[in-house]
Amino acid sequence: xxxxxxxxxxxxxxxxxxxxxxxxxxxxxxxxxxxxxxxxxxxxxxxxxxxxxxxxxxxxxxxxxxxxxxxxxxxxxxxxxxxxxxxxxxxxxxxxxxxxxxxxxxxxxxxxxxxxxxxxxxxxxxxxxxxxxxxxxxxxxxxxxxxxxxxxxxxxxxxxxxxxxxxxxxxxxxxxxxxxx
Numbered sequence: 320x321x322x323x324x325x326x327x328x329x330x331x332x333x334x335x336x337x338x339x340x341x342x343x344x345x346x347x348x349x350x351x352x353x354x355x356x357x358x359x360x361x362x363x364x365x366x367x368x369x370x371x372x373x374x375x376x377x378x379x380x381x382x383x384x385x386x387x388x389x390x391x392x393x394x395x396x397x398x399x400x401x402x403x404x405x406x407x408x409x410x411x412x413x414x415x416x417x418x419x420x421x422x423x424x425x426x427x428x429x430x431x432x433x434x435x436x437x438x439x440x441x442x443x444x445x446x447x448x449x450x451x452x453x454x455x456x457x458x459x460x461x462x463x464x465x466x467x468x469x470x471x472x473x474x475x476x477x478x479x480x481x482x483x484x485x486x487x488x489x490x491x492x493x494x495x496x497x498x499x500x
Contacts, residue, residue, distance in 0.1 A: 328432030333387035340380035343474030348461035409441035431459035
């Protein structure tokens with residue numbers, strides 16, 4: 320087994336067009352993520368799918384037991400792939416993710432998923448802080464437009480701002496095409 324793992328974060332139904340919290344460019348991000356996932360399957364890498372469920376019924380999305388909280392069918396785990404359930408933004412917080420990685424002697428992580436400015440940001444920073452070498456595939460991630468103090472920030476600008484920050488000190492940022500080749 321390789322010392323590398325793929326972490327697929329929160330590609331869940333609520334982030335897609337029919338969901339409660341659709342993200343900008345989610346379909347293209349998912350298509351890119353599928354290519355990365357297929358590469359890791361072919362390489363027999365450790366693959367971990369992370370899915371988020373909020374514990375309160377009045378959450379805006381990812382309500383426990385809902386169809387929206389399920390992993391989207393295009394990226395669903397297959398036999399042998401692990402799934403980690405989280406209730407926080409950070410995939411490592413109060414989960415067994417780090418234990419799984421350590422049990423498999425993982426040193427390098429590739430991260431894909433959603434949302435760039437929340438769960439991807441948190442997992443990437445935590446992974447780097449734990450000492451993993453992190454590759455983040457930017458075009459296999461998706462974001463949502465934000466607003467701050469009356470200022471609208473496009474999803475594209477949110478996405479690129481977070482990728483540029485993470486690329487400064489936490490991860491090697493690349494594209495699907497570069498990663499696959």
